[in-house]
Amino acid sequence: xxxxxxxxxxxxxxxxxxxxxLLALFGLTTLTWFSAAYLKFGEPWDNLIALGIAITKASLVxxxxxxxxxxxxxxxxxxxxxxxxxxxxxxxxxxxxxxxxGTTTYEGWQPDVRKAVEAPIHHGHGGGHEGGHxxxxxxxxxxxxxHGHGGGH
Amino acid sequence: xxxxxxxxxKLHHHFETYEQQKETSFLGMWLFLAQEVMFFGGAFAAYxxxxxxxxxxxxxxSQQLDTTIGFLNTLxxxxxxxxxxxxxxxxxxxKGPKKIALGLYGTIFFGGIFLIVKYFxxxxxxxxxxxxxxxxxxxVQDIPxxxxxxxxxxxxxxxxxxxxxxxxxxxxxxxVMLFGLHTGKSWAIWDRKNHNFVEGFGLYWHFVDIxxxxxxxxxxxxxxxxxxx
Numbered sequence: 001x002x003x004x005x006x007x008x009x010x011x012x013x014x015x016x017x018x019x020x021x022l023l024a025l026f027g028l029t030t031l032t033w034f035s036a037a038y039l040k041f042g043e044p045w046d047n048l049i050a051l052g053i054a055i056t057k058a059s060l061v062x063x064x065x066x067x068x069x070x071x072x073x074x075x076x077x078x079x080x081x082x083x084x085x086x087x088x089x090x091x092x093x094x095x096x097x098x099x100x101x102g103t104t105t106y107e108g109w110q111p112d113v114r115k116a117v118e119a120p121i122h123h124g125h126g127g128g129h130e131g132g133h134x135x136x137x138x139x140x141x142x143x144x145x146x147h148g149h150g151g152g153h
Numbered sequence: 154x155x156x157x158x159x160x161x162x163k164l165h166h167h168f169e170t171y172e173q174q175k176e177t178s179f180l181g182m183w184l185f186l187a188q189e190v191m192f193f194g195g196a197f198a199a200y201x202x203x204x205x206x207x208x209x210x211x212x213x214x215s216q217q218l219d220t221t222i223g224f225l226n227t228l229x230x231x232x233x234x235x236x237x238x239x240x241x242x243x244x245x246x247x248k249g250p251k252k253i254a255l256g257l258y259g260t261i262f263f264g265g266i267f268l269i270v271k272y273f274x275x276x277x278x279x280x281x282x283x284x285x286x287x288x289x290x291x292x293v294q295d296i297p298x299x300x301x302x303x304x305x306x307x308x309x310x311x312x313x314x315x316x317x318x319x320x321x322x323x324x325x326x327x328x329v330m331l332f333g334l335h336t337g338k339s340w341a342i343w344d345r346k347n348h349n350f351v352e353g354f355g356l357y358w359h360f361v362d363i364x365x366x367x368x369x370x371x372x373x374x375x376x377x378x379x380x381x382x
Contacts, residue, residue, distance in 0.1 A: 013245050015238075022235045026228060029369075033224040036374035050370035058363045065238050065359045067352070075179050082187030086194050093198050097205045 021064040028057050058083075162347035163339070171346045178349035182356045193364055196312050200371060203308070207301040213293040214305030215372065217283060219274075223373035226270050227365065233263030234362045241355040244348035250334045253343060253351060257327045257334075260358065264320050271317055278306070285310065309372055316368060319361045326354055 240256025333341025
């Protein structure tokens with residue numbers, strides 16, 4: 001470790017693994033987008049696919065782009081600890097919120113997202129209900145309460 | 154021209170060896186990134202919490218984002234990560250300041266494209282009355298908790314805004330690095346022995362990329378386009 005000469009004659013690092021990594025990341029991004037926007041497997045598959053691919057992509061970036069694969073053990077532990085923390089955090093968080101009265105899974109009903117999906121989508125400028133703002137404003141305030149699917153009060 | 158011609162990279166006096174200096178530098182950077190995970194983790198936790206409470210409103214909000222733009226912007230950001238890797242590679246192998254600078258310019262270029270696209274995306278949200286606390290009108294009225302779509306957009310602007318802020322800070326640091334390279338500053342001599350500044354900054358830039366890797370599915374993809382019923 002303290003041998004400087006060893007470091008001097010260190011082999012040339014190759015750019016190749018990084019190029020392959022970039023292509024793999026491109027592929028995974030295309031896959032997650034295509035799957036969510038066009039293939040549409042439905043719940044819970046869409047969410048599992050999207051999250052699984054995101055975790056895979058993050059792992060590739062950490063291991064290869066961030067050189068953790070070749071790092072010392074101390075750096076590896078530190079890097080792993082930072083990201084592992086979030087798994088613990090989310091495990092307890094999700095365990096809490098999903099078992100509370102008033103949330104979807106607790107009440108045993110599925111969220112009805114049909115209407116939310118059928119809404120007009122604003123793409124680019126000038127689309128949608130550009131003209132009807134005053135109307136929309138009055139509408140938005142009182143709504144929602146009548147539909148509150150009976151939380152656990 | 155190799156960096157050796159300009160002089161050796163620095164071994165700071167409080168370190169015994171270059172190895173020790175490198176290890177110290179990366180350990181410190183990873184501890185900082187662990188802190189950043191906690192920082193962004195809070196925002197993601199808020200997202201999970203509110204999505205569980207108002208699933209329909211979050212789907213309605215997600216529906217207003219263009220997945221194709223998000224997809225293309227993700228590719229742009231991945232390209233910026235690659236150019237960053239190129240800069241680190243050039244420093245690591247003593248390829249000289251010109252190649253390091255090339256990688257940094259590339260990173261600024263792709264980062265800039267990402268931010269410009271984000272600017273137009275934000276502009277569309279302003280035009281369509283989707284900015285929380287400013288001109289918000291729920292895009293869909295006929296769903297439970299329709300008014301909570303505002304929470305989705307608060308999180309959208311908060312999280313993508315924090316992400317963009319991190320990129321702007323990163324681009325500032327790169328500008329300083331490029332200044333050092335072009336004026337031949339002694340702290341900007343990076344070679345095989347000491348490339349810690351470049352690689353440490355690379356870790357930061359890749360981390361910001363990872364944040365976006367999770368923001369893209371959370372905001373654009375999750376439940377955004379369920380199959381037709």
